[in-house]
Amino acid sequence: MARLLLRGEDLGPVRAVLFDKDGTLSHSEPLLVKLGSARIEAAIERVSIEQGTQLRDLLQRAYGLGVGGIDPAGTTAVASRAHNLISTATAFCQVGLSWAEALSQSEAVFAQGDVLLGSGSLPQSQPTPGLTQLLLALRQAGVRCGVISNDESSGIQHFLECHGLQDGFQAIWSADHRPCKPDPAAVHGLCDALGIAPSDCALIGDADSDLTMAARAGVPVVIGYSSGWSLRPDLSAPHHPLEHWSELSIT
Numbered sequence: 623m624a625r626l627l628l629r630g631e632d633l634g635p636v637r638a639v640l641f642d643k644d645g646t647l648s649h650s651e652p653l654l655v656k657l658g659s660a661r662i663e664a665a666i667e668r669v670s671i672e673q674g675t676q677l678r679d680l681l682q683r684a685y686g687l688g689v690g691g692i693d694p695a696g697t698t699a700v701a702s703r704a705h706n707l708i709s710t711a712t713a714f715c716q717v718g719l720s721w722a723e724a725l726s727q728s729e730a731v732f733a734q735g736d737v738l739l740g741s742g743s744l745p746q747s748q749p750t751p752g753l754t755q756l757l758l759a760l761r762q763a764g765v766r767c768g769v770i771s772n773d774e775s776s777g778i779q780h781f782l783e784c785h786g787l788q789d790g791f792q793a794i795w796s797a798d799h800r801p802c803k804p805d806p807a808a809v810h811g812l813c814d815a816l817g818i819a820p821s822d823c824a825l826i827g828d829a830d831s832d833l834t835m836a837a838r839a840g841v842p843v844v845i846g847y848s849s850g851w852s853l854r855p856d857l858s859a860p861h862h863p864l865e866h867w868s869e870l871s872i873t
């Protein structure tokens with residue numbers, strides 16, 4: 623079985639590596655900042671000027687959009703579209719809308735964002751530096767790879783196909799699958815799709831929720847990637863820290 627090395631240290635045998643997408647495989651921040659900002663502008667157009675001032679502040683904090691970049695543990699960085707929609711509706715409620723109205727307005731705001739996403743006018747997310755070389759090394763060593771993400775399947779496929787990475791991954795587990803991450807059963811579902819036991823896997827993510835999920839799922843090699851955002855993720859769950867893909871090698 624192939625062995626995974628981190629800066630020369632043997633982390634153990636692996637048959638598969640499971641990757642988070644946003645902030646790990648993908649430098650998603652430029653896209654997510656634009657998308658989150660567009661959703662905020664679309665939202666405040668739907669309320670009074672007084673409500674709009676309060677709503678902007680609430681949504682910026684709910685989405686984790688700050689001056690220095692996105693909060694790597696915030697809703698935009700970590701949560702699914704559906705959960706972001708619920709947090710938007712909650713903010714609408716906080717400025718005085720009923721729940722039914724808040725949900726309806728949030729759905730309209732997200733539909734506007736979807737049009738923007740489909741138009742190709744938002745920045746294209748790039749793979750994080752050095753990823754392609756690592757995927758090639760894993761493939762040559764016969765190690766299978768999977769994506770475990772709260773993006774939708776179409777978003778994951780689009781990212782992989784845009785960068786010619788689709789052949790590097792044998793399975794994905796997205797927000798369209800049940801249960802979603804960070805339920806450890808999401809790891810088990812992806813492992814089943816790959817035909818590999820969790821005990822023969824490594825998982826690489828950029829959020830505590832990824833790392834804790836991996837440990838609870840019985841994944842022995844848990845790696846925290848910290849170079850995917852302007853603001854460094856504050857990872858407190860047990861993990862092996864990784865700054866650049868070139869620090870990993872396979873024997």
Ligand SMILES: [Mg+2]
Nearest residue numbers: 642644645828
């Ligand atoms: Mg992530």
